[in-house]
Amino acid sequence: MSAFFDSISSTSSGSVYATPLTDYAVIAATGADALAFLHGQLTHDVTGLSPDVARLSGYCTAKGRLLATMVLWRAQPAADEAADAPQLYALVRRDLADALVKRLSMFVLRAKAKLAVTALQVTGVWGEPADVDALQTAAGGALPATPWQRVDLPSGTWIAAPLVSGGLRWWWIASQAQQDQASTLATQVQRGDADHWQAADLATGLPWVxxxxxxxxxxxxxxLDLIDGVSFTKGCYPGQEVVARSHYRGTVKRRTAYGQWDTMDTVPAPGTDIYDARQPQEPCGRIVDASRSGALFEITLAALDDGDLRIGAPDGAKITVAPLPYDLADGGFKG
Incomplete structure (x- = not known):
């Protein structure tokens, strides 16, 4: 736990919360060819990414299977920018960050690009609009209010995260020094629960590989095609042919849904099978990610329509399908 969280006041009366997101890491791409290189590797348009927004993206194998999902943003250009200054950042799950950097680096070849896992700290911050003024003052400037907008402030990078109900959420990306200097910010927040943040990610349909x-x-x-995680006009990348074929031929028979349960002794691990109790012979889906209260799970559309869905076994805990903030037919984050 960083000094920032040690200094959070136990007497804060506001409704803004912060929690360290230790399951996530930030990768930096540096070098003159970094943007062009990653544009040819990831599912989203990297070279066309505006510096004031972040975007969801994926990295696939040649067969179109995802090795990672990530939140991308371009580094804010500086007037005296050095040749080895970061060009792009990617927020990914920490347990695959090192392997992702190693694999991508294998394909750099002669390009002037270098990737590395940074020491940047990732924090989830959320709160009510009524408390934003004090938070912005402490953060050093106006915070983005529209999902996927971002700003660089003295306290670090703030990216507005998608949400499904009232309030605001941000990924706060900061160096250790920035966190250590954020003493005023620490007085404006209460210690939050990382599971609460993850539950909100799941409710928005944000899929972390x-x-x-x-x-x-x-x-x-x-x-990813429904929530602006894939560009179908950007050109080639590993697996692009498979992804494009599924898109243009309309052959997708499996989708990711959101579900909840009443009681669970343990949180099901990613990859846990989902069964339809009425057709128990084999799994019909699997958990993508889960919190204490619910999960994103990939499933056949046939089972999603009318299945009796169970976790881990045909007689396992029942999972009740709940709506996502977008339609599986045509999609799109609603904010």
Whole structure:
């Protein structure tokens, strides 16, 4: 736990919360060719990414299966920018960050690009609009209010995260020095629960690929095509032919849904099978990611329509399908 969280006041009366997101890491890409290189590797348009926004993206095998999902943003250009200054950042699950950097680096070849896992700290911050003024003052400037907008402030990078109900959420990306200097910010927040943050990610349909689910899903089965995680006009990248074929032929028979349960002794791990109790012979889906209260799970559309869905076994805990903030037919984050 960083000094920032040690200094959070136990008497804060506001409704803003912060929690360290230790399951996530930030990768930096540096070098003159970094943007062009990653544009040819990832599912989203990297070279066309505006510096004031972040975007969801994926990295696939040649067969179109995802090795990672990530939140991308371009580094804010500086007037005296050095040749080795970061060009792009990617927020990924920590358990696959090192392997992701190693694999991508294998394909750099003669390009002037270098990737590395940074020491940047990732924090989830959320709160009510009424408390934003004090938070912005402490953070050093106006915070983005629209999902996927981002700003660089003295306290670090703030990216507005998608949400499904009232309030605001941000990924706060900061160096250790920035966190250590954020003493005023610490007085404006209460210590939050990381499971609360993860539950909100799941409710928005935000699919994080972890080490346990690498090389399992294609982008469409995680709904990346519905939530602006894939560009179909950017050109080639590993697996592009498979992804494009599924898109243009309309052959997607599996999608990711959101479900909840009443009681669970343990949180099901990513990759846990989902069964339809009425057709128990084989699994019909699997957990993508889960919190204490619910999960994202990839499933056949046939079972999603009318299945009696169970976790881990045909007689396992019942999972009740709940709505996502977008339609599986045509999709799109609603904010």
């Amino acid at each position: 972890a080490a346990a689910t690498q090389d399992v899903f294609i982008p469409q089965t995680l709904n």
